[in-house]
Amino acid sequence: MFAAAEWIAAAVAFVAYARHARDGESVTLRGDELVIDLRRADRTTRVCLNAQWVRVAWDPARGGVECACQRQRWSLGRHVVARARRQFAAELACELRNRQRCAAG
Numbered sequence: 001m002f003a004a005a006e007w008i009a010a011a012v013a014f015v016a017y018a019r020h021a022r023d024g025e026s027v028t029l030r031g032d033e034l035v036i037d038l039r040r041a042d043r044t045t046r047v048c049l050n051a052q053w054v055r056v057a058w059d060p061a062r063g064g065v066e067c068a069c070q071r072q073r074w075s076l077g078r079h080v081v082a083r084a085r086r087q088f089a090a091e092l093a094c095e096l097r098n099r100q101r102c103a104a105g
Helices: 002-020 082-104
Strands: 024-030 033-040 043-050 054-059 064-069 072-076
Touching: 024 082, 033 072, 043 064, 054 082, 064 082
Parallel strands: none
Antiparallel strands: 024 033, 033 043, 054 064, 064 072
16 A cells, blocks of 8 residues: 555656656847747747847846846746856847847947
8 A cells, every 4th residue: 555655656746747847948039039938847938029128137136037028027047057047148138239239230
């Protein structure tokens, strides 16, 4: 009886792990558009933003990268170590600034 309970508990844990094993984010900068794909369990959400209006910030209080466009905000990088998140935020912000400068002038 105890062995069966252990197997059931292990199976439940495996299913829970498997649902979230592929969680993550993908950020792509295509022309004037920033595309964010967020994968959580069985759901993928795609957000397309005008790259000229996006602001990127490193939020140490929340421990992540925050992308904001108008009144919407997305937290990114929760699957990456803190040092890499900071570097990603800096690189993305720099690339967005470069594209905004090119569009303006």
